[in-house]
Amino acid sequence: MRRRLINSTLAVVLVVIAVFGVSLVIVETRTISSSAQESVNSEALRLVSVIDSRMLAGESVGPQSLAGVGPDRYARIRIPGRAPIELGARPGGSLIRGTATGARGESVLVEESRSTVTREVGRTLLIIGAVALLAIVSAVLLAVRQANKLASPLTDLAETAERLGSGDPRPRHKRYGVHELDRVADVLDSSAERIGRMLTAERRLAADASHQLRTPLTALSMRLEEIALTDDLDTVKEEATIALTQVERLTDVVERLLTNSRDPRTGSAVVFDLDEVVKQQLEEWRPAYRSAGRAIVRSGKQGLRAVGTPGAVAQVLAALIENSLMHGGGTVAVRTRVTGNQTVVEVTDQGPGVPADLGARIFERSISGRNSTGIGLAVARDLAEADGGRLEMLQQQPAVFALFLSRVARGPREPEQTIR
Structure with missing residues (x-):
């Protein structure tokens, strides 16, 4: 592209120089020739005038009494009854002639070599050529600058497109x-x-999927191991029922992830029984806590109803319970309570709590107190907010996390219960 721009610009300049340069040379040549002819004629008229004035005054007319005609000119003066008078050396070659006749019959012939015109035309051509060369050089420099100004951005844009x-x-x-x-x-x-x-x-969908599917798959594998190790048919049926429930939860997690990937603000909040979700999470996590030599208990009000997506609430609680298992210590307590028009689910443990340098940043992605992914609490907060709830850390040491959901009061015949 640079070469085409330079060549096109140079071609335009050369055409302009050729058209105007040739025209200028022709005009200047004619002007110089006309000027030389007029100069020779003027010289002849000057000599005739001088001769007339001297003859009228009775003075002698000779080579000494007449001014010279220049080194490149020759003049011959004819006066009736006298010998011709010659001034200067007669030039050779092509000549420019000028004649004039006086009132007393005298005539003057002035000749000048045409080489003087040729030299003048040559100097003019040299000046025109120098100007043309300067114009060509300037045009090339301008063309290079314009080519770089246009080609460099195109190169940058091509690199940007390649990077994309x-x-x-x-x-x-x-x-x-x-x-x-x-x-x-x-x-x-x-x-x-x-x-x-x-x-x-x-990338966020992949990270969220790997994080949220890990826990249900782990729990499902534990149930399948229980089935494989027992010979009791009733235990097999019970574990199989729980495993099917966990498969349904996996399906719900996948659908939820796909929905959030299309539009994170999309929620499918409904009125649901909070007890069922809490109970399901406790049953799912008890084997993992038993394996770790720890316990998980529940306290607070029972029979609460809330507005939200049961699958999303289950994922939030699973994230909090798993967080306590990995980073906390001692017994984990899941407590349900009511504050104003909201239902609250608190998860706390007896561990060291959240480090002081993390604080509220604990909900940011890639923020973790240990070598974990650091996305569990961030995903949990997104899920809670998608259904109009919120997830907060009420206390750092020991750590207390609370899930706030909109509350739905039961009917007059459905009293709420408090459990210990």
Whole structure:
């Protein structure tokens, strides 16, 4: 592209120089020739005038009494009854002649070599050639500058497009001062931002899926191990029923992840029995706590109803219980209570709590007190907010996390119960 721009610009300049240069040479040549002819004629008229004035005054007319005609000119004066008078040396070659006749019959012939005109035309051509060469050099420099100004941005834009294709969606926010090129840069930057958001959403979906599916799969494998190790038919049926429940939860988790990947704000909140969700989580996590030599208990009000997505609430509670298992210590207590028009589920343990340097940052992605993924609490908060609830840390040491959900009061015949 650079070469084409330079060649096209140079071709235009050469055409302009050829057209105007040839015209200028022709005009200047004619002007110089006409000027030389007029100069010779003027010289002849001057000599005739001098001769007339001297003859009228009765003075002698001779080579000494007449001014010279210049080194490149020759003059011959004829006066009736006298010998011709010659001034200067007669030039050879092609000549320019000028004649004049006086009132007393005298005549003057002035000759000048045409080489003087040729030399003048040559000097003029040299000046025109120098100007043309300067114009060509200037045009080449300007063409190179314009080619770089246009080609470099195109190279940058091509590199940006290649980076987008190779999976690097960072926008460059670089502009070039050319409206059309800046427009292309705007479109590429917008595309880079969209691709970046899409890649982030895909990576987030993969991370969330791996994190949220890990716990149900672990629990399911434990149930299957229980079935494989027992010979009691009733135990097999009980464990199989629980395993089917966990399979249903896995399906719900997958559907929830796909829904959130399309639109994180999309929720399917309904009125549900909170006791069933809490009970299911306690049954699911007790084997893991027994294996760790720890216990998980429940306290607080029973018979509470809340607004939310049961699967999402189960995932939030699973994240909190797993967090206590991995980072906490002692007995884990799941407590349900009511505050105003909200139902609260608190999860606490007897461990050291959240480090002081983390604080509220515990809900940020990739923030973890140990070598874990650091996305469990972040995902849990997103799930809670998707259904209009919220997840908060009420206390750092020992750690107390609370899930707030909208409360639905039971009918007059459905009293709430408190359990210990």
